[in-house]
Amino acid sequence: MSSPSPPAEKSTVLVFGAGNFGSCLADHLGDSSHKVYMWSRSEELVKHFNQCHRNLEVLKDHAFSESITAVGPEFPSAELIQNMDVLLFAIPTEGVRETLTSLKPTLNESKLPLLIFVNKGVEIKTRALTLEIIADTCGPAVAKAATFISGPSFATESDDPIGVELAGALKNVYAIAAGMAAGLGFENNTRAMLITRGLAEMTRIGTAYGASPLTFLTLAGVGDLFLTCSSSNSRNFTVGFRLGKGEKLDYIIKTLGSVAEGVTTAKGLKAIVDELGVVAPIASGVYDVLYEGRAVSERANELLSLPSIRELDLSVEGGKPAKRLMEKLGVEADA
């Protein structure tokens, strides 16, 4: 995808979202002497942040850089947006369509800022990746200018934006599976099996979608999968762990205090897997527990007793969703 020229050393940046990742990114950017604005829908958060340089909701003990100004709760003004070098979106995938619909009238397409997206998910109703949501709301020119950051930390550069997005979204579903296994009392051997088979599964899905299989071997793929499946710091792993311990999904979501994208992505992924006809037993197992009321232990036993299959039998006929998306963007399918 093409993108506007890189921003100047000292840029003006507007971060959409004042949650864990948005605040963290705003803080790093502020410390690097960029002028940073951070949008929140909470009036209380905005007031408190501008008075005390602390976030009421997340990273509560951290003193933020004074070069960050919180804005909101109203949507940022066209004037502010048009003065930005970078717009950075750190909101859950379910909120991206609404946010971009509000943003669209303020964008000057002949002078687009750098648009960076860090969310990792699939939209539940439409099963769309973020690239498609951007095309739907702001048009193909804006979508083609968008940049995606994914991976276990600030990540990786790739010419396969669809693969990078799919990898970041899908690993959250496998992290829920790894958490479930840990919650049920399975130990490291099972986790290694889930990471290995999860990687094979996400590579099969990605390849059938039209992404490059190699993207799943980068930091954005196996790197992020490994991190998220191995740490109780992961919200997705934690959701799975608590399900494995017998807690109810509604209660877990209510008390988590932050987004676990794998929960909604599991539903969008089910539709993608059904369309592509890919064998994805782990993703199907997670879907059955989250949305079909199946017991975690029973579904895990079914998974463990499946006969082995050729794990890396990658689709050569695949690629229809990516071709559809490239058509929407007006890009040649093989470009």
Ligand SMILES: NC(=O)c1ccc[n+]([C@@H]2O[C@H](COP(=O)([O-])OP(=O)(O)OC[C@H]3O[C@@H](n4cnc5c(N)ncnc54)[C@H](O)[C@@H]3O)[C@@H](O)[C@H]2O)c1
């Ligand atoms: N936390 C991390 O380490 C991390 C790392 C990489 C990527 N991500 C991804 O970044 C995204 C955000 O993660 P987070 O950790 O900041 O989540 P979070 O739940 O801590 O914060 C989300 C923020 O988005 C806001 N928000 C929610 N719905 C919205 C909507 N409809 N419109 C506008 N704003 C809305 C919330 O009020 C909150 O400020 C997720 O997709 C996540 O997978 C997170």
Ligand SMILES: O=P(O)(O)OC[C@H](O)CO
């Ligand atoms: O806490 P999680 O499960 O949303 O994972 C956060 C990041 O995506 C890890 O790279």
